[in-house]
Amino acid sequence: MTVFILRRTLTMLVTAFCLTFIVFWLTNLAPNLEKVAKSEAGSRITDAEVESWLEKNGYAEPILLRYGQWLGVLPGWVIEGSDGITRGRCIQPGMTPEQAPRYCGILQGDWGYSRVFRMEVADVVARGLALTGKLMFWVLVVMVPGALVIGVLAGMREGSRLDRALSAGSILTTATPEYVSGVVFIAVFTSSAVGLRWFNGSATSAMEDATFANFTLPVMTIALYGMGYIARMTRASMAEVMTAQYIRTARLKGVSFPKVVLKHALRNALIAPFTVIMLQFPWLLTGVVIVESLFNYKGFGWTLVEASSNNDIDLLLGISVVAVFVVLVTQLVSDIGYALLNPRIRLS
Amino acid sequence: MEPLTWTGPIGTWLDPLLGVAAGLFGLSVLASLLVGMFIPASGPLPQPDGTVRLSQRPRRWAVLAVRLTGALLLLLLLGYLLAGLLLPYGEAGIVGAISRRFLPVWIALALTFALSFLFRRRLGLYGRLFDSTVGMIGFGLVMFWVYTALFAGLFGWIATHEPLTAISGLKNKPPGVPLPHAEVWGPGAHYLLGGDNLARDVFSRMVMGSWTVIQIAPLATLFAFMVGIVLGLPAGYRGGRLDVALSFIANLILAFPVILLFYLLVTPEIVETGLPSYMAAGLFLFPILFAAVLLWSRFRTDPKRGAILVAAVVAGLGWLYLSLISQRGTPLDFMGRFDLFDIPSGVLVVFVSVVFVNSPTVFRIVRGLTMDIKTRDYVAAAQTRGERPWYIMLWEILPNARGPLIVDFCLRIGYTTILLGALGFFGLGLPPDSPDWGSTINAGRQLLSIFPHPALVPAVALLTLVLGLNLLADGLREESLKD
Numbered sequence: 097m098t099v100f101i102l103r104r105t106l107t108m109l110v111t112a113f114c115l116t117f118i119v120f121w122l123t124n125l126a127p128n129l130e131k132v133a134k135s136e137a138g139s140r141i142t143d144a145e146v147e148s149w150l151e152k153n154g155y156a157e158p159i160l161l162r163y164g165q166w167l168g169v170l171p172g173w174v175i176e177g178s179d180g181i182t183r184g185r186c187i188q189p190g191m192t193p194e195q196a197p198r199y200c201g202i203l204q205g206d207w208g209y210s211r212v213f214r215m216e217v218a219d220v221v222a223r224g225l226a227l228t229g230k231l232m233f234w235v236l237v238v239m240v241p242g243a244l245v246i247g248v249l250a251g252m253r254e255g256s257r258l259d260r261a262l263s264a265g266s267i268l269t270t271a272t273p274e275y276v277s278g279v280v281f282i283a284v285f286t287s288s289a290v291g292l293r294w295f296n297g298s299a300t301s302a303m304e305d306a307t308f309a310n311f312t313l314p315v316m317t318i319a320l321y322g323m324g325y326i327a328r329m330t331r332a333s334m335a336e337v338m339t340a341q342y343i344r345t346a347r348l349k350g351v352s353f354p355k356v357v358l359k360h361a362l363r364n365a366l367i368a369p370f371t372v373i374m375l376q377f378p379w380l381l382t383g384v385v386i387v388e389s390l391f392n393y394k395g396f397g398w399t400l401v402e403a404s405s406n407n408d409i410d411l412l413l414g415i416s417v418v419a420v421f422v423v424l425v426t427q428l429v430s431d432i433g434y435a436l437l438n439p440r441i442r443l444s
Numbered sequence: 445m446e447p448l449t450w451t452g453p454i455g456t457w458l459d460p461l462l463g464v465a466a467g468l469f470g471l472s473v474l475a476s477l478l479v480g481m482f483i484p485a486s487g488p489l490p491q492p493d494g495t496v497r498l499s500q501r502p503r504r505w506a507v508l509a510v511r512l513t514g515a516l517l518l519l520l521l522l523g524y525l526l527a528g529l530l531l532p533y534g535e536a537g538i539v540g541a542i543s544r545r546f547l548p549v550w551i552a553l554a555l556t557f558a559l560s561f562l563f564r565r566r567l568g569l570y571g572r573l574f575d576s577t578v579g580m581i582g583f584g585l586v587m588f589w590v591y592t593a594l595f596a597g598l599f600g601w602i603a604t605h606e607p608l609t610a611i612s613g614l615k616n617k618p619p620g621v622p623l624p625h626a627e628v629w630g631p632g633a634h635y636l637l638g639g640d641n642l643a644r645d646v647f648s649r650m651v652m653g654s655w656t657v658i659q660i661a662p663l664a665t666l667f668a669f670m671v672g673i674v675l676g677l678p679a680g681y682r683g684g685r686l687d688v689a690l691s692f693i694a695n696l697i698l699a700f701p702v703i704l705l706f707y708l709l710v711t712p713e714i715v716e717t718g719l720p721s722y723m724a725a726g727l728f729l730f731p732i733l734f735a736a737v738l739l740w741s742r743f744r745t746d747p748k749r750g751a752i753l754v755a756a757v758v759a760g761l762g763w764l765y766l767s768l769i770s771q772r773g774t775p776l777d778f779m780g781r782f783d784l785f786d787i788p789s790g791v792l793v794v795f796v797s798v799v800f801v802n803s804p805t806v807f808r809i810v811r812g813l814t815m816d817i818k819t820r821d822y823v824a825a826a827q828t829r830g831e832r833p834w835y836i837m838l839w840e841i842l843p844n845a846r847g848p849l850i851v852d853f854c855l856r857i858g859y860t861t862i863l864l865g866a867l868g869f870f871g872l873g874l875p876p877d878s879p880d881w882g883s884t885i886n887a888g889r890q891l892l893s894i895f896p897h898p899a900l901v902p903a904v905a906l907l908t909l910v911l912g913l914n915l916l917a918d919g920l921r922e923e924s925l926k927d
Contacts, residue, residue, distance in 0.1 A: 107692075114696055119708065127713035257480050261473075267918065271911035273862040275869045276903040279885055283896030290896070297893045378701065385703045386866065390889065397703075401870070404707030412704075419701045 101432070108424040112417065119416045120163050123409045129155050131407055136211070151175070154185055166208070166413065168201020202417070208410030212402055217414040220399060225418065227303055227395035228384055231314060234306075235380070239319040239326070240373060246323070247330020247369065252357050254335040263331065269324030274386040278317040282390075285313065299391040314391045318383045322376050326369055333368040337361045367437045374430030378423045448620035448634050452537030454527050462520045469513040476506035525550075533630050538620045542636055542647070545602050549591045556587060569850070572923040579919015585912025589654050589905075597655030603648035604632045607879040614639035616895040619646075640884070640898035641891060642877075649879040650901050656880035657909065660791065661860040664798040665853060668860075670730045671799065672806025674737075677837040679807070680814025691811070694804035702801055703866070709797045710872040720793040725769045727799050732761045741835040794873035798863055802856060809852055813845040820844075847924040851917050858913035865906050881906045 122128075132155075133146045141149070150156050154173040164170035165185055172185030174196075186200035200206040207217035250262035269277075284290050286297035296310040337343065338361055346356050385397035392398075396415070403411040451459055479502050528540025529547060536543070543550075557580075564571035573579040595601040605611075613624045619638040626633040637647040679687040697705075709720065735757050743750030767784035770777055771792065787795075817823065818841060826836045867873050868882020876883060881902035888899025 111692075111696055111699055115699060119704075122708045122714065122719075125714065125717050125719070127716045128711075131713055257476060261477065267914050268911060271858065271914045272907055273865060273910070275865060275882070275885055276907050279889060279892060279896075279899045279903045282889075282892045283900050287893045287896045289894070378699075381701050382703050382866070385701075386869065389870070400701075400704060401707070404704065404711075407711075407713070412708075416701075416704060419704065420699050423699045423701075 097432075097435075101428070104428050104431070108421075108428065111424060112420050115420050116413055116417060117163055119413055120166065120409075121159060123407060123412055124155070124159055124162070128407050128409075132211070132409070135406070152183060154183070164201075166201050166410075168199050168203035168206070170201075171198045172196075172200050207414045210403070210408055210411040212406045212408045212411065217410050220411060221396070221414045221418055224394070224396035224399040227393065228388070228397065230306065231311075231318070231384065231388075231393065231395060232380065234311065234315045235318045235322075238315055239323050242319070243323045243326035244330055244366065244369060246327040248334050248357070248362065248365065250327070251331035251334025251365065252338060252361070254338065259331070263328070266324035266327045266331070269320045270328070272321065274317050274321050274383045275390065277320055278313070278387060278390045281313045281317060297391070299393040303394060314387050314393060317387050317390075318380060321383055322380060326372055326376065329372040330365065330369040334361065334365040337365040340364075367434065370437060371430045371434050374426045374433065377426040381419060381422065445622035445626055445629070445633060446534075447622055448534060448538050448541065448636070450538050450620070451524065452535050452540060454524075454531065454536050454540075458520065458523060458527075462517075465513065465517045465520050469510070469517045472506070472509035472513045476503075476510050479503055479506045533633075538634075538636055541631070541634070545604065545631070545636070545647075546592070548595050548601055549588060552591045552595075553584065553587055557584070569847075569920065569924060572926070573916075573919055576919040576922050578915050579923065582912045582915025582917070582919055585908055586916055589909045589912070590658055592651060593654040593658035596651045597659070603645075603651045604636060605645040605648045607644065607649045607652040608877055610643040611635075611639070611645075612643060615643040616641055616891065616898070617643075618895075619897060637901050638895075638897045641887060641895070646898050646901050649884055650881070650905050652879040653881045653884060653902055654905065654909075656874070656878065657861055657864060657906075660795055660798070660864060661857050664795050665802065665857045665860050667727065667731065667795075667799045668802035668806050668856070669849070669853060670734050671727060671803040672810050673842065674730050674734050675803075676807040676810025677814055677841065678833075680811040681818055681833060681837050681841065683815075687811070690807065694807045697800070697804045698808075702863070703870070705801060706797055706867055706870070706872055709800075710793050710867065715789060715793055720796045721769060721771060723800060724792060724796045727796060727803075728765055728768060732758060732765055735761060737834055738838050741832060741838055744832065744835070788875075790874045790878075794864065794867055797867075797873075798860055801863065802860060806852070806856070809848070810845070813848060814841055817841045817844055851921045851924065854913050854917035854920060858910040858917075861906065861910055861913070 129150055130146055133149045134141060137145065137149045147156075152175060154162070154175055157173060161170060162173075165172050174182060174184035174187070176182045184196055186198070186206075187196040197204070205218075207221070209215075210217050210220050213220050246262050246266065250259040250266075253259060272280075281295075282297045285292055285295045287293075294309070295313050297313070299310050299314045301307075302310040302314070343356060343360055346360050347353075351360075381397070384395065385400055387393070388395050388397035389401055396418075399411070400415050400419075402408070403415060449455065524536065524539045525543040527536040528543030529550075531540065533541060533544070560567065560571065561574050564574045573583060592602060596603050611623060614621060614635055617635060617639045619636065621635050621638060623633055623635070635645045635647065637645075637650070640646050640649065675690055679690045708714065714720065736754050739754050739757060740750055743753060763782075764784070767782070768787065770783050771786055771789060772783075814837070822844075823836060823840055826840050831840075864880065865882035865885065868878075868880050868884070869886045871883065871886055874880055874883055876887070884902040885899050885906075888895075888897075888902070892899055
């Protein structure tokens with residue numbers, strides 16, 4: 097087990113390295129840097145001015161060198177500009193070059209500075225994560241029990257009318273991407289055209305104070321899309337368990353049907369959905385981005401959109417580090433949890 | 445001119461009927477669910493002769509009620525469509541007028557279904573699809589959009605107006621609004637589903653949007669399958685270091701949040717560097733590779749015929765490939781006069797990124813299937829015969845993996861459609877005035893709570909297409925498992 101976790105952690109680190117390097121490379125391609133220069137120093141500057149701005153701010157160095165600096169394994173750049181001011185990667189405003197530390201990368205805990213939000217990246221990401229965490233908490237509270245109940249009800253009597261009705265519902269929700277269900281919800285429940293004004297069409301006010309009126313629609317929009325998928329997996333797993341020998345034995349012994357479902361079948365039927373739920377997290381991230389932009393909820397997904405459309409390099413890197421770790425950690429947890437839940441699986 | 449109402453004059457007596465039928469159907473479905481839950485399937489009934497009989501009576505009544513009311517509801521809905529086809533323009537309202545516009549699609553659908561149903565015993569898996577209701581519904585939905593796209597895109601039949609022209613005075617107008625200067629009371633006199641925020645026809649944009657989706661989604665999925673198959677087969681069959689390396693790369697791409705990847709790949713700045721063109725050059729090689737290896741592994745023992753075949757296919761596909769990747773105005777432009785066609789650069793970028801995102805998943809599926817199938821006896825027999833690895837992979841393993849692959853292909857087209865919509869929703873790739881469904885939803889969402897129809901119409905269209913693909917995949921899975 098320890099060897100397994102160690103090996104997985106190592107793979108995880110290598111993956112994170114590669115991914116952050118890809119993001120670093122893509123965001124530092126020449127046209128992207130030009131865009132950064134123009135948005136910082138004015139959009140009408142000449143090519144020569146762009147060049148000198150990039151040089152002055154340390155963007156002209158080789159990309160591997162700068163990636164090392166961002167990681168914190170190489171000393172940060174210090175450049176004396178033609179205007180006589182010494183700028184440096186690690187020199188914060190109000191700091192002389194002598195006071196600044198030599199290394200300032202992600203290993204030293206310095207995530208850089210967000211150009212768009214004019215804040216430390218760590219603060220921006222933490223604020224976004226806190227808000228998205230709140231959203232995700234409620235999504236999971238709605239989605240997981242709902243999906244499991246639907247799946248178990250559908251799978252306990254395969255082919256029954258209840259099963260068919262619930263399965264049709266699950267297919268419908270998996271076919272409805274968030275931007276469709278969100279638009280339909282807003283049109284039906286908040287518009288003056290339909291006239292049911294039950295909920296708010298914007299979740300901006302939910303950032304401070306989440307209420308039933310302003311938080312229901314975003315939560316339901318994300319939860320519905322994932323719910324159908326988990327419910328179908330649960331149904332398949334439940335239907336398979338219900339045909340097992342020990343279920344038949346229990347029925348023949350005279351155990352009542354509800355008792356068979358709850359005591360004998362449920363535990364074994366929930367192993368597969370556990371993995372599925374954990375592996376849903378990366379998908380939920382996409383949903384979060386869409387829903388947060390649609391409902392104007394300024395969490396992690398919204399931050400991602402803002403950072404990418406403005407090519408905010410440091411912030412994008414920070415976001416991808418977090419996103420990649422979420423994905424990889426959930427994969428790891430799902431593997432370990434699967435092995436713990438199912439004694440027939442041995443990790444080697 | 446009068447605006448059209450939803451159901452027109454016939455609605456005055458058809459609408460209340462529909463309401464009653466829908467209410468009855470809802471009640472009977474609820475009743476049948478309750479009966480199924482609370483009344484046991486078989487209550488033993490003692491008979492006068494001393495035996496015991498199982499009673500199904502309440503259940504049977506419930507089923508009958510659901511069937512009858514369902515049929516009534518369907519008949520009434522069909523009535524609206526038929527009324528639109530038979531009555532003069534406007535008598536059956538917006539629904540009837542739309543039904544009339546879709547006349548070529550109805551004819552094509554009816555022909556497809558009639559022919560397929562007649563010959564379904566001779567059509568293999570496709571024919572068996574018509575044994576499953578779910579599969580038929582899914583197939584019907586998918587084909588509806590395919591025919592709509594083809595007729596609208598190739599012949600310009602179904603749309604009533606140009607998707608890009610605005611008519612002043614119709615900005616955000618509700619469905620059924622008449623054109624300001626229309627004189628003839630006939631097709632084209634109204635915006636059937638209203639105007640959008642730039643005074644363009646929502647109905648025509650929805651119809652033309654299907655053409656964008658049907659052009660990109662199936663082809664992109666096919667390319668993703670080519671990449672996934674060409675890399676997944678050797679990874680699963682050989683294993684070892686190749687497998688480790690390819691799996692690592694696949695997991696790397698899968699660990700990327702899809703939206704972040706799109707934002708990084710599909711911005712104008714990245715397009716300027718030519719990166720998508722280079723990726724296209726790499727990814728589009730796979731179909732040629734696939735075709736060449738497929739043919740050569742089969743005709744290796746007959747080198748003369750094999751060489752000619754392979755050379756012909758490679759030359760043909762190669763020319764297509766070169767014209768595809770050589771684009772005017774991008775860093776890759778070398779074909780000059782021999783360039784057969786140019787794809788708008790936005791479409792190419794979207795295409796490449798969708799293929800790129802989909803192929804790792806296909807790779808994993810193919811790899812898993814290969815690892816499972818390579819332990820079978822017929823693979824061992826082929827190995828004993830002395831067949832080459834590529835022959836075994838492409839002619840022994842791949843045909844036997846087709847069932848799950850076909851099912852996944854349908855699901856993946858749906859997923860690709862969702863991805864395309866997401867790209868449009870974030871305004872990435874395609875030009876902002878493009879009529880594709882994602883961009884239209886994005887444009888309509890600004891004023892969603894006041895004028896919901898411009899966003900709602902494409903949203904429902906996208907939903908029905910993806911639902912159709914999912915149902916089709918379900919039907920196919922059910923039928924292919926019967927073997």
